[in-house]
Amino acid sequence: MSEHSSALGRAIGEEVILSPYHLGWPHAFSTERARLMSLFSSRLLQIEHFGSTAIPGMPAKPIIDVLAGVASMAVADSLFEPILEAGYTTSREFNAMLADRRWFMRSLGGKRTHHLHVVVSGSRTWRERLTFRDELRSCAALAKQYADLKCELASRFKHDREAYTNAKSEFVAYVLALA
Numbered sequence: 001m002s003e004h005s006s007a008l009g010r011a012i013g014e015e016v017i018l019s020p021y022h023l024g025w026p027h028a029f030s031t032e033r034a035r036l037m038s039l040f041s042s043r044l045l046q047i048e049h050f051g052s053t054a055i056p057g058m059p060a061k062p063i064i065d066v067l068a069g070v071a072s073m074a075v076a077d078s079l080f081e082p083i084l085e086a087g088y089t090t091s092r093e094f095n096a097m098l099a100d101r102r103w104f105m106r107s108l109g110g111k112r113t114h115h116l117h118v119v120v121s122g123s124r125t126w127r128e129r130l131t132f133r134d135e136l137r138s139c140a141a142l143a144k145q146y147a148d149l150k151c152e153l154a155s156r157f158k159h160d161r162e163a164y165t166n167a168k169s170e171f172v173a174y175v176l177a178l179a
Helices: 003-012 025-040 073-078 080-085 092-096 124-138 140-156 161-178
Strands: 046-050 064-070 101-108 111-120
Touching (some): 025 080, 025 111, 064 124, 073 080, 080 101, 140 161
């Protein structure tokens, strides 16, 4: 288990439960994108939907992953408190370990609904997140492999979110190498 995922696991502390793909996920992203743009349009260069909820047909933890591109990590840091004021929470311990992004979560009714990843637009982190999404969107066979892997890992690591996330990393690296 990596030091990063360990801190994140302590920050989240929830079981791994996948839901079948929901047609409302793109709309939930669009709604949050519009909200974030209305709050931070002068500092956010781009906002993208990524992660499993952005891949049609993919089972996922029902949490919308939002990738917000900024000009620099200094801009990301300047948004830290304003994002918290906009209804997100985070683990300061986890964010202190991240050189390439800032991470936040938003909840409604006690359940997480969104993860916001603020990264430098065009950076390696930005490109990898979107490349992985785009490869799975464009190749049904890869998407099926990933869906099967996620389901198997969610069953195996139901109570260990860090292990679930770490176990997917080899497949992610494989897909990125194909791109």
